[in-house]
Amino acid sequence: MIRHLLNVNFDARRGLQEQVRESLVNAILSGIFPADTHLPSCRQLASQLGVSRNTTALVFESLVNEGYLVSRPRSGYYLHPDYYSAGLASGQNVVAAPECEGDAPRWGDRLKITPSQQESILKPAGWMHYRYPFIYGQPNTQQFPLATWRAAANWLHGGVRDPAWVIDHIDQDVPMLVEQIRTRVLPKRGIVAAPDEILITLGSQNALYLLTRLLMSEETRVAVENPSFREAINTFLLSNTQIVPHPVDSEGLVLNETPCDYYYVTPGHQVPTGVTMSKARRTQLLEYATRHDAVVIEDDYDSESNFMQNPLPALKASDRSGRVIYVSSLSKALSPGLRLGFMVAAPEIIDEARALRRLVYRHPPTNIQYQMAHFLAQGHYETHLRRYHEDSARRWDSLHNALHTFLPECQMMDGSEHANAFWLRTPEHISTQQLTWRAAHAGVLIEPGARHFLNAAPPDNFFRMGFHAINPQAIAPGVEVLRGQLEQFC
Known part of the structure; x- marks a missing residue:
């Protein structure tokens, strides 16, 4: 039996x-x-x-x-x-639910915030099963450096070594990882920082959450790019902040006359357009922040995945008055699932962010911190990034050529060359919401752009295409299938 x-x-x-x-x-x-x-x-x-x-x-x-x-x-x-x-x-191991003896609480009346009701970027849960997944933010899983990542894990778990990763570090980070970030990662972005100016986080978005809780309230005005990174906007709104949209052109954020307390920007590659903020706009923003006693929050989310030949230094590198808070990710080009990022700010901010982090999750998993630190120290991360950049450049070229061949009427935004996705504008009579739905039924996944806009009536003729999750050989055929769906609007 x-x-x-x-x-x-x-x-x-x-x-x-x-x-x-x-x-x-x-x-x-x-x-x-x-x-x-x-x-x-x-x-x-x-x-x-x-x-x-x-x-x-x-x-x-x-x-x-x-x-x-x-x-x-x-x-x-x-x-x-x-x-x-x-x-x-006797096999009677099924626990029955207790009988209800009264009215259950009305949870909807008790909730103080409802994040599930916010506008967010939607991606099908089964995106990996689509034939042509042109989605952004997912890596090529075949490119993950499994052997060297496993070697870092073996280093951590093997030998006669004090298992420091087993104990609770209360609110402290692994010094080895902080030092690797300080001496290997930040200098590539032109940033000089002391150990007490660095905090490890569960990704760059987690850093934004900590900053929101520490710095923002109903009276706070936050300037954001429009279109923008929707998840950042949603995070700021948790504190009921006043969101002040600023337009974006081929040089990045365009300042307006509305004074704000904070300016949230993605200057490396603007989300979602991919535009790189020009040197002139960077200088203008820093000077404006100094004059108006404002603070800039720089989200350098793709600092490691940026495959441009000579990317501009981070905005933080030009900060001479301590007005730029810098957040970035260590895992975007490696594995987004690792959820590992960091924040660079004045010690006063780091101290409070560390204390707040302690209340939420104490510290990021210590074993992952040690493993990443060793991965960086042994040069494995740099090796992976070189291969990642070469692969990204080839994929970008393939998609660029396919778009030129099959979708010449879809326009890229000037200044967005070599971003990690294509932000495209269709003729105005084409609804990209409908195009996305039709394309998905044909096996092609794209991302409609309307949710990135903060306009009362957002434009419906923009969409985004990523190129890391798709098989490179499927890029051109996928764009050709998308062409067939687009023609149905004509």
């Missing part, structure tokens, strides 16, 4: 031993094994699952060592007494 309860749908990407063990542990914890009944033998289970006897023997041995099973000589393997009770033995 028990044999029929043990079936494994093997995944070729995972180890056999791992999957057999997982199946057995799940069965043990779910209470399906009757008390005092022996489990299938190693030979029987191996035959049933189609694996070697050695595989099942190693799994059983490990489960005995960890207290899940007991081995009885000449009898077999049995469930450890700790893992069954009268209820479990």
Whole structure:
């Protein structure tokens, strides 16, 4: 009977031993094994699952060592007494929901904020299953440096070394990672910073959240680019800040006469247009901030993924009065799922951000910090970035050529060359919301641009195309399919 309860749908990407063990542990914890009944033998289970006897023997041995099973000589393997009770033995392990004895709370009336109701950038959960995923913000998974990243993990976990990553660091970061950022990452952007001016965060967006909670309120005016990074706007709105949109042209943010407390900008490659802020606009913004006692929040989100031959230094590099708070990411070009970024600001800001971070999640996972620090110190990160930049340049050229061939009527914005996505404008009679829907049904994923605008009636003839998630060989065919969908509007 028990044999029929043990079936494994093997995944070729995972180890056999791992999957057999997982199946057995799940069965043990779910209470399906009757008390005092022996489990299938190693030979029987191996035959049933189609694996070697050695595989099942190693799994059983490990489960005995960890207290899940007991081995009885000449009898077999049995469930450890700790893992069954009268209820479990009889199979009555399903916990019924308690009966409601009164009216449940009206949670909608109690919520003080409802982030789920904010405008946000939508991406299909199953984007990886589309044939032509021209989406932004997802990397080429085949390019992840698995061998060297694993080597960094082995360094962390191996040898006779004090396992400093195991303990709770309260509110402190790993000094090795802070030093690598200070001496290897920041100098490439022209930034000089002391250790007490750097804070590790769970990505650049997390840094924006910390700054919002510390610096913004209902009376605060925040200047933002329009179109802009919608997730940053949503973060600022959590403090009910006054958002002041500023237009963007081929040189970046255009200042207006409305004085603001903070200026949130993405000067490296503006989100979503990809425009690089010109030297003249950078100088103008810094001078304006000094005159009006304002602070600039520079989101250099793609500093490491920027594949331009000679990118301009960060705005922070030209800051002579301490008015620029700098946030960036370490994981965007490596793996967005790592969620690792940092903030550079005056020690007073870093101290308070550290204290606030402690209340939210104490500190980013220490093992990831150590692993990234070693990855940087050994030069693996630089090697990955070189390959990433070369691959990005090829992909950019492929998409640029395909757009020129198949979608000549879709215009790029001047000043957006070599960004990590294409921001395109269609003829005004074409609704990119409808185009996105039609294209998805044809296997092509693009991102409509309307949600990036802060206008009361946002334009509906812009869209964005990324090029890292798609197979390079599929770029031109995908644009050709998109061309067919576009022609339906004519």
